[in-house]
Amino acid sequence: MTHLESTRTESNDWPWSTVARRFLIERQARHWLQRIDPMLSLGEVRARVVGVRNETPDVKTFLLEPNGHWRGHRAGQHTLVEVTIDGVRHRRPFTIASPPEEDVLALTVKRISGGTVTSYLHEQLSMGDVVGLAQAAGDFVFPATRPERPLFITAGAGITPALAMLGQLAQEGSLNGSTLVHHARDTKSIIARDRLARWAEAGLELHLHTDDQPGPRGFDPDRFISEVPDFAQRHTFLCGPPPMMDVARPLYALCDAEERLHEERFVSPPPPVADGQAVTVTLKRSGRTVTLDGQGSLLEQLERAGEKPKHGCRMGICQTCRCTKAAGVTRDRETGALSTEPEGIRLCVSDARSDLELDL
Amino acid sequence: MNPQNHLTPTELDAFAQELDAIRDRHRADLGDRDKAHIDRIIGIANTSELAGRLFLHFGIDPISFVLGTGALTLAKILENMEIGHNVMHGQYDWTGDPELDSHRYEWDSVSPAEGWRHSHNFEHHTYTNVLGMDRDVGYNLVRVSAEQRWNPAYLVQPISALGLALTFQWGVALHDLKLEELRNGESTPAEVLERAKPLLRKAVWQLAKDYAFYPALAGLNAPRVFLGNMFANIGRNVWAFAVIFCGHFPEGAEVFDRDSLENESRGQWYLRQILGSANIEGSTFMHVMTGHLSHQIEHHLFPAIPAWRYPAMAKEVREICERYELPYNTGTLGAQLKSVAGKILRHALPTKSAKKKAEVAPADATDLPIAAEPATRPALAA
Numbered sequence: 001m002t003h004l005e006s007t008r009t010e011s012n013d014w015p016w017s018t019v020a021r022r023f024l025i026e027r028q029a030r031h032w033l034q035r036i037d038p039m040l041s042l043g044e045v046r047a048r049v050v051g052v053r054n055e056t057p058d059v060k061t062f063l064l065e066p067n068g069h070w071r072g073h074r075a076g077q078h079t080l081v082e083v084t085i086d087g088v089r090h091r092r093p094f095t096i097a098s099p100p101e102e103d104v105l106a107l108t109v110k111r112i113s114g115g116t117v118t119s120y121l122h123e124q125l126s127m128g129d130v131v132g133l134a135q136a137a138g139d140f141v142f143p144a145t146r147p148e149r150p151l152f153i154t155a156g157a158g159i160t161p162a163l164a165m166l167g168q169l170a171q172e173g174s175l176n177g178s179t180l181v182h183h184a185r186d187t188k189s190i191i192a193r194d195r196l197a198r199w200a201e202a203g204l205e206l207h208l209h210t211d212d213q214p215g216p217r218g219f220d221p222d223r224f225i226s227e228v229p230d231f232a233q234r235h236t237f238l239c240g241p242p243p244m245m246d247v248a249r250p251l252y253a254l255c256d257a258e259e260r261l262h263e264e265r266f267v268s269p270p271p272p273v274a275d276g277q278a279v280t281v282t283l284k285r286s287g288r289t290v291t292l293d294g295q296g297s298l299l300e301q302l303e304r305a306g307e308k309p310k311h312g313c314r315m316g317i318c319q320t321c322r323c324t325k326a327a328g329v330t331r332d333r334e335t336g337a338l339s340t341e342p343e344g345i346r347l348c349v350s351d352a353r354s355d356l357e358l359d360l
Numbered sequence: 361m362n363p364q365n366h367l368t369p370t371e372l373d374a375f376a377q378e379l380d381a382i383r384d385r386h387r388a389d390l391g392d393r394d395k396a397h398i399d400r401i402i403g404i405a406n407t408s409e410l411a412g413r414l415f416l417h418f419g420i421d422p423i424s425f426v427l428g429t430g431a432l433t434l435a436k437i438l439e440n441m442e443i444g445h446n447v448m449h450g451q452y453d454w455t456g457d458p459e460l461d462s463h464r465y466e467w468d469s470v471s472p473a474e475g476w477r478h479s480h481n482f483e484h485h486t487y488t489n490v491l492g493m494d495r496d497v498g499y500n501l502v503r504v505s506a507e508q509r510w511n512p513a514y515l516v517q518p519i520s521a522l523g524l525a526l527t528f529q530w531g532v533a534l535h536d537l538k539l540e541e542l543r544n545g546e547s548t549p550a551e552v553l554e555r556a557k558p559l560l561r562k563a564v565w566q567l568a569k570d571y572a573f574y575p576a577l578a579g580l581n582a583p584r585v586f587l588g589n590m591f592a593n594i595g596r597n598v599w600a601f602a603v604i605f606c607g608h609f610p611e612g613a614e615v616f617d618r619d620s621l622e623n624e625s626r627g628q629w630y631l632r633q634i635l636g637s638a639n640i641e642g643s644t645f646m647h648v649m650t651g652h653l654s655h656q657i658e659h660h661l662f663p664a665i666p667a668w669r670y671p672a673m674a675k676e677v678r679e680i681c682e683r684y685e686l687p688y689n690t691g692t693l694g695a696q697l698k699s700v701a702g703k704i705l706r707h708a709l710p711t712k713s714a715k716k717k718a719e720v721a722p723a724d725a726t727d728l729p730i731a732a733e734p735a736t737r738p739a740l741a742a
Contacts, residue, residue: 022565023573024468030459031406087395089456312482315629317663319450319462320482335384344453344461 038130045069045133049125050104055191058111059157060122061097063104066133073136075099075164076237076264081107082132085120090341092117095160095264096136097192099167105133108191110157140237140264141165147235147260149177151228153248155219155240156184159191161264162237166199176203179228183219183240186212219244221251232257239264270328270354279352283307283360284326292352297333299347302360309347309360316349323347328356367684372627375684379630382676383662386669394666395455401442401648402459409435416588417578429588433595439468440596441603441651442667448477451666470566471533472558479536485663489608489636490616496608497615499524499535503707504609504700507617510710517708528597528604533559599649602697603640607656610638610699612689633660634681638689639674640696647671657688 020026026042033040039048047070051063073079078095098106112118125131140161142150150169152162159182169175184190187210200206207227211217219240225231232255238248245263252261273279276294281302283290292301299321302309312320316334322344330339330350338353339345367375408431415428444467446452452460459465466473479495487493491507498504502521503514524531537555541547547555570589575582614635620628640646640654647654652667658674659667681688691699 021466023569027459028406028410031402035403084395084455084457086391087393087455088391091456312478313486315486315626317485318477318482319453319664320478322450322453322463334380335387343456344463 039067041067041069043069045135046130047105047133049127049129049131052125052127055108056189058122059108059189059191060111061106061108062121062125063106064131064133065104070133071135073100073105074141075168076141076161077136077138077164078161079105079107079136080134081117081121082134083117083120083125085116085124090117090120091132091134095164097160097163097167099164099171101168101171106163108157108160108163138264140239140262143235149179149234151178151231151234151236152180152182153219153224153236153238153240154180154182155244156189157191158240158244158264161239163192163195165237166204167195170199170202170204173202175199177205178203179205179207179234181207181209181219181224181227183209183244184211186210219247221247224248224251231255232260235260235262237262237264270356272329272354273352275331275351275353279328280355281305281352282355282357284357285360294352296351297348298330298345298350298352301352302347307360311348314348316346319346321347324359326357326359329353330356367627367631369625369627371684372625372631375680376625376627376630378680379661379677380626382673383665386662386665386673390454390666394452394668395457397666397668398443398447398452398460401438405435405438405443408432408438412588412592413574413585416585417574417581419584420581425584425588429591429595432588432592433599436468436592436596437599437649440600441653442648443651444468445651445653446667448473449481450664453664466562468566469529469532470559470563471529471536472562475536475555475558476532481663485660487621488633488660489614490618490621490632492618493621495535495538496604498609499531500540501531502704504605504703505615506707506711506713507615508707510707514708518705521704525598525601526594528601529593531601533563602693603650603653605700606638606640606693606696607653608637609703610689610691610696611703612687612699613638630661631686633657634677634686634688636660638691638696640693641690642693644671646693654693657690 017026020029030042033042039046045066047064047066049062050065053061053063055061073096076095078093080091080093082089082091084090094107094109096105097108098104109118109121111122142165150165152166154162162180162182166175166178166180169178180196182190182196187193190196190208190210196204196206196208209215209218209220209223216223228234232252236252236257238245238261245265249261249263252258273294278294279292281290281292282288288307290302290305290307292298292305295301297314299309299311299314309323310320312318324342325339325345326342329352330345331337331353332339332345333349333351339350412428412431412433412435415424415431419425419428444465447460447465448462448467450462453462462477469476484494484496489497491497491505498508501524502517503510537552537559538547539552542549542552570593571586574589575586578585616632616636620632624632634657637656637660639657640650642654647670648668652670653659655667655670655674658670658677661677662670662673665673678688680686
């Protein structure tokens, strides 16, 4: 998971920034810039919504115009979108579905049922609104020497990085020789169907499979091998739900072609554990990994495991032990509320409900 | 009679649960309104600072000097109290806004945020009014209770308290250095110097900002800007001193000894916060200007709940206090200040501690502060 503060670019190399911060001028500048135009900032990337497109019943594409702090992206990379919902800032990673040459970024967002952020984006975000962005990141991109005849295997919303990469090829007029094998639930769930049809006319070899048609459901190795017999010789870009990737990956291992397989991994949340069960905690700063016994607060457990996190009152009031939980689920012992997002937690009144990653 | 003794362990647990319920209800309700409140105050503080500086820099008449200094004072007070103090308590950490992050916020005061968070959020808020543990009791300079051991230096405390009021930000900053440990040999001068480094660094920036950078920027108006900044700092110092001293030292606010911490239950901790704190009554404007420390009782019960909610919480807390027959110390600013001033004057002299009186006249024991009979307190498991 990308670090929480990645939407801020600190310009520490500029000595005036220290002066501006110490003289509390930065604070003022930030305030007035924001007042004048929410797109103005001291380094943070902001973007204005300039278009919203319905792709399928539960997928929308948002067209965003970033401010001058945006440093561009490579086809296949993702960004973090930052929105404030009921007073709380949320950040979520989304793949950029547009090729790098376009001025406007396309973010294709599938609505997750019960998802705070995707529901907000689908229901609330509209033309003219401004969101925060992180600089583009990710290594699911074309290698330095552009592969001839790239192959894309995708499913569902996993098509988005392929859209950016194929879009780039289309702009360069070099779609010939590339292949897309895409899987969707049904015909109306296929994202960017018109564009795919256009690209197929321009030379893309397109294999579309939907579960409502006769034949095997989802990714089927036999069908795949008959459609793309030379797959092992081609640089392959694989993106989709983990079960599908688990089926596709061994094919490349079998042919000893793993170095040509590029995967976009979705970090799936660690499985939840019951109260009092042992968990593994990765401490990001020290690089250590400790096993906690599940008895008492996280602070007590970390101390028993030999760690010495900063702490004070041990009763939830002083915030000294507050640290950023980068991944995993914890429970607030005062309120019983579960914390699933990356956010600050108080170690002395939290317990673990899954394996964790802490900024300690 | 002594309230801490008259609640049974069962009553204390029920009492704690009622207070927890208030906290949980407000925490579950946090959202847009809280964010809008703090954003609005930040907006007012920024506007006020800008206006103040413009008046001071470009005016030449005394009226704009007074207006400019006033606006700058208002800005500094809001920044220190309703914004800085409350943000550094973690009241807005849940927003995920880096500008409102308790561990990153640095306030417009010579006291470095990091050290202040330790001495204030941890020591003062955990060990509130416990002699020898909460160093905020009289700031080691003023004797506000008969339980503090008297020495002749306290004779001048009416004057030293006035000095502290004028220079309060420096008092708070030096307070965090624990200079008294030099005297009793707990720290070496080298250790104190090491401890002082963040303060020295910050003080240089703060002094440079108020007394070099902005005056220099004003050219010929430099002396005027220098003075305006100085008066604004002093105004903020005096106001902060008054608010803080009214929070824990008016008549009736109790101090405790270390024994009260032993096996202290949640209910007893809550009770100590109520008995050791005092509120100030007044207008909404006054509450905001105090950073809602006018609701010191609620702040000590719920230090990490956004402070603008304290007036609403106070109604519920007061009702609970009435039901459990607990004192709820409140009064107007004038009354509380008078009460504190009276204590500062009285305890400059070697007043007898209630504990000693108790030994002489045990019959009066029921009217005495808790410090009188630590042994009789029910020992509850935490």
